[in-house]
Amino acid sequence: MSWLSGAEAIVKSLELHGVDTIFGLPGGQLDHLFDAVYKTDGKIRLIHSRHEQGSAYMAYGYARSTGKVGSYSVVPGPGVLNTTAALCTAYACNSPVLCITGQIPSHGIGSGRGYLHEIPDQLGIMKKLTKWASRIEQPDQAPKLVQEAFRQLQNGRPRPVELEMAMDVMALEQEVELLKPEKISVPDPDLDLIEEASKILGKAETPLIVVGGGAQEASEEVMQLAELVQAPVTFFRNGKGVLDDRHYLSQSFPQGHRLWRDADVVLAIGTRLKYQQMYWGLDSELTILRIDIDPEEIDRIASPKIGIVGDAKKALIKLIPATERNNRKRVSRRDELINLKQGFSRSYQEQIGPQYEYLKVIRQELPEDGFFVDEVTQVGFASWYAFPAFKSRHFVSAGYQGTLGYGFATSLGVQAANPGKKVISISGDGGFLFNLQELSTAVQYHLNVVVIVFNDGKFTNVQRQQKEWFEGHIIASDLFNPDFVKLAESFGIYSKRVNSPKELQPVLQRALSIDQPALIEVKLTEELPTPWPFILSPRSRKS
Template identity: 30%
Template sequence: MTSPVPSPRTGARILVDALLANGVTRAFGVPGESYLDVLDALVDTNVDFVVCRQESGAAMMAEAAGKLTGKPGICFVTRGPGVTNASAGVHVAQQDSTPMILFVGQISRSMRGREAFQEVDYRAVFGTLAKWAVEIDEAARIPEIIARAFRVATQGRPGPVVIALPEDTLSEIATVPDAPAVEPAETWPGLTDMMRLQKMLWAASRPIMILGGARWNPKAVASVVRFAERFDLPVAASFRRQMLFPADHPSYAGDVGLGINPKLVARLKQADLVIVAGGRLGEVPSQGYSLFGIPDPGVPLVHVHADPDELGRVYQPALAINASSAAFAAALEGVQPPTTLAWSGWREEARSDYLAWTEEPPANPGAVQMATLVRYLRALPADTIVCNGAGNFATWVHRFHRFRSFGSQLAPTSGSMGYGVPAAIAAKRANPERTVVAVAGDGDFLMTGQEFATAVQYDIPIVVVLIDNGMYGTIRMHQEREFPARVYATTLKNPDFAAYARAFGGFGITVETDEAFAPAIDAAFASEKPAIVHVKLDPEAITPVASLSAIREKALAAKAK
């Protein structure tokens, strides 16, 4: 059969058709004159274009969408200051291995190299920040480049792609057929690899598994759960990947992240077989690269990753398996346990240690107790999506909340402040039937707090629990530890955040006592509006285990010796 001859189209129309062919139904962005042709081409489509207030928030929303779905989150921004604002979200996508495509308006091709108005060399700027950065030189190549972008963003180790769109390329007329929709390739483990894994498990007496990274889905998580049950195996989650294994399952042993349970560290050091599936075992989960030896980890290590370049990058594994997370999880169904397990009680001990470490947050200084927030979160439905950015406030969420289902956590392994609110907006826009809560710090919130206006504009009823201690708490904690009693540049004078919410047309309420905490959040949900619950936390409540003054006094005593 002869393919129909395509009609002449503008570059912008060709681009939009390529997105539609790949199932794109939502994009985030801030409009700019450099890609007005694309906005016009989107008018007659069903694409939900969420207009944001600043490009970093838009890019973080796209990243969160990619993290939730496994498909590239789509973001459009304008050139120069627009794209440099968006770079924060690109960095999150890179470090978190999230599929994302950032489209950037660009000056006309004839003006390149003159430092024209807002001109940026995107290949140079994003060469090390994105998985691929490219500029489209002719409209006829748009289907080719968009198809490649979807593959690059999703295959191997997922990541961000940055595509520059010169204005005149978007208005140029071309006659070119569309490319077929992209189905990312799965990398499957070899039968020999899985047989070697089975032999290593049969020879072990203290095995443990760590889940991390990307390219997971509910089916893959269920396969790992069955594997853990058949082998009576303790399973831990990497930093901010706790939703990869249900916390209420008897095999769950905790998270390998910041503020890790010391008993879990000891258990990992005692293990005689460590299986790392999907994750990179980077700085945070490796506890500053101190958990295992380098390059010889000192323990039989099985490392499973979709990108062969990640295998042996730091730690040389006894068995390297080049496979995507989902494909490896499916292959685990064929791995058989021995007749008798040699690690009786090993899993039960790990579970007991986890429960003791997370059972109830200790009392903190001040009238409001973080334990109350944790109890509230635990009582929400299992599929509630909890989002956060970066700051000491997140320590309570990561340690004490129990993530029970896949896709219930959105948090940046890159440690980017300002992530929680945009992530919550993206999550609730895509899943209006699910409960979505953003837990934010005061400094964290005001990095992207203007996106609360986006939530109001689109009637996206997220609830932001805003923990206000009047400072950049994590930096203050380190400052007191390194330079005790010499406070400088870490204090914040904050607005009335409840009034801020109401000014935008949302719901706002302030909490200053522990008794008011749960009723305030209940009222926020009942309002059915985007809401901010402004929680005034005592500055002394800096971590679950130490007050700020205790950290200062310990540091002063150490310096006095």
């Protein structure tokens, strides 16, 4: 037992659970918490952002790029509400983000008296937006509730959680018994279902594997199974990198659409399988097998032939030898699938040439173990299928949440979690201004991200739709921008402007070689071609 304040009980519990970084912003309801972090003598690094949303996105980037818990702390009320876009993103992308927030004085919670940052039922709001949320009422409750928070973060489907403590409880001292982390056990998959699935997969003539974010820790097993049954592996944003894009079996999203047409058996691993089931089509000639940690996800859209509830890696370790026993004789599909890759590469060049050329330069200059953070922008959309990812977790996206402006702040969290690795963030001119204030954070904490801002003076996606759908009416989609180069230079950041992929290459080389953050503005003078035909594909099944 130790005599600790509420704040110290939280921080020491976080230390025991392996937290080494907290992103956040100080404020009255968090003074004791930040002092407790200070007293760790650097065991927990505190990185403060310039806006609460930035803190939460940094925690998301930390979690998304490592698979470990990303933690942030902000004041209650408007402070924590400012982070909800990032929490939605973490929820959508199944990322373990821990939000620690303060509260008004405990005796005033729910009173409506108008305490600083008071909002109605903050805990109720957070329970709706996260997997789990709780209030720590006394210091001696902190170890158990922190332990439970980490159990929720690491058990089953990972999603964000929230803990809150009132400011007076943070100051209150009590005898506290600290608790070690619980051992999280992963349930074994049903071996009868594994055997049944292996027989179907082993007999399949044209099998296809679809992977999502739930397969990020099972790269080796996915490759083994894919090679065993000669099944191409396709994916969308959160499954990129599970299988190295340079492998002939790795087939990006549009190629997956083509392969879906002729597949007789599909094994879906850790993926919603949303686009495939809702838009690409299902029929009686297609057998669906699924592996997912979340039993609710398996038949959310349609019921598969077999649904295996379990961790992707653990299930595949059982499925591979079973399939090997039941496998038919296979002929390599290398030539067929390399030709498919090359054909789509030519299509990208023809239909989205400008974006494709920029992406090729970025891929050429980014080291193999470097990280790429996309954005809700024309080059970002194209990157979902035209940017090769070589490793799990090295392509970071906002997933279906599509949170405009998430990218730059998220990339700082990626960099904080991966010191010594190169990180490139791309942004449009619209999205970048959502969190441009975090240029200050990048400089202050030596987070040497290279951000590439594509500047065309408009919300291009919106304006394209306005022209196509509303007789060319331009409605609030033109942008007035600063001089991005001068803006970055005012923070002491290396900054250059380029006008083409050819000009980008040497500037990007230089930006990646220096020991400081960098901003490169790409000035676009012509509208980029639409990237959407490769994403919004029609039904591909025959019936």
